[in-house]
Amino acid sequence: MVTSPDLDRGVILRDSAAATRHLARICFKTGPPTHTGVELEWTVHDAAEPTRPLTAARLRAALGRHSPATLDATSPADPLRHGGVVTLEPGGQLEISTPPRPSVAALIHATEADIAQVTDLLAAAGLVLGRSGIDPHRRPRPVLETPRYRAMRAAFDRRGPAGRTMMYSTAGLQVCLDAGEPEQVAERWAAAHAVGPPLLAAFASAARHAGRPTGWASARMAAWQAIDPSRTRPVWTPGRAGEDPTATWARYVLDAPLLCLRRDTSDWVAPPGVTFADWLDGALPQAPTADDLDYHVSTLFPPVRPRGYLELRYLDTQPDRDWRLPLAVVTALFAAPGTVREAYTIAAPVAHRWSAAARHGLADGALATAAAALLDLALAALPRLELPAGRHEEIQRGVRQRRAATRGGVQ
DSSP states (O other): OOOOOOTTOOOOOOHHHHHHHHHHHHHBBSOOEEEEEEEEEEEEEEEOOOOOOOOOHHHHHHGGGOOOTTTOOOOOOOOOOSEEEEEEEEEEEEEEEOOOSHHHHHHHHHHHHHHHHHHHHHHHEEEEEEEBBSSSSOOOOOOOOOOOHHHHHHHHHOOOOOHHHHHHHHHHHEEOOOOOOOTTHHHHHHHHHTTTHHHHTTOOBOOOOEEEEESSSSHHHHHHHOOOOHHSSSOGGGGGGGOOOHHHHHHHHHHSSSOOOOOOSSSBBBTTTBBHHHHHTTTSSSSOBHHHHHHHHTTTTSSSSEEEEEEEEEEOOOGGGGHHHHHHHHHHHTHHHHHHHHHHHHHHGGGTTTHHHHHHHHGOOOOOOHHHHHHHHHHHHGGOOOOOHHHHHHHHHHHHHHHGGGGTTOO
């Protein structure tokens, strides 16, 4: 991903114009779209008894020097051998975040090695990684407690139980793409959103939670959609296709309520309903800084989030090595401007069908038709990724199997 020198995070923001300028500088870094990253989450289970509750102590013992500070404040939090960083979600879900790579082949090679290292660490403690986007065995239960997580829980509890499900039981797969050259950003931004519902449907893996069927193809996405629309709804919508991405994102950020307010105490609960725009207008005693704005952005969870690059957040965790399939599909679709445009054209008619994708998956005929066409396009573009022959054939075979699964919903 394209990067820029660090900005002064301590500068005080006096008004929404200053906040918008800051967001414009950090959220859409432009340049040639050459790098790809992936962030993989899994629930973690006892190998012999997957319904057994997970404990922080057991995770700490398994991860050792790779434990994040949220699990062990004294840990050096060493990266994995190929550069991946281990973090944990509040329910003990394990995440590996990879450094971006200039080729998908290099990214897959490094990520596979880091997953193997983590798998070995967990196996020595009798633990295994999960295989789906939501915990199929256990009810939501906290494993990590931090001021941030307690404030999140307090905010989400006002709306019902979905927040706890999201925090403690869900696991996703995130693909990270360069935003592109200045003239490409709007098109790549729109396409990243538009292909979301059909790809969510194609790769839904979260139908069973806490020992029972949920009635959703992706109960993970259902939980995200239910917690707080002001911070989880899509930023881009088909009805506003011509808007400038930076302006649209800035409005989304400033209009979102504060999820937590960092303090020197353990109580980070934010005043209910106070937005960042309200903070800029003097709703709180101390004016916000650029660092406060950056932290606020980290508490927003739309399906596509600009972080200098585009973070596609809508895919469920996949079983075993199948995480490579959506990674290859997304990267192939965005490998060339012509393919980006074609993908957008295919997906535009169903770009608004997020709830239907989460509920019905490929049983929805319109989504299945779009998913089939996108997978065909990705298969045609797959040679652009220049994968080694054996890996290309293996991924091609897996994508074709997903393509075959769309036939039941195609009308």
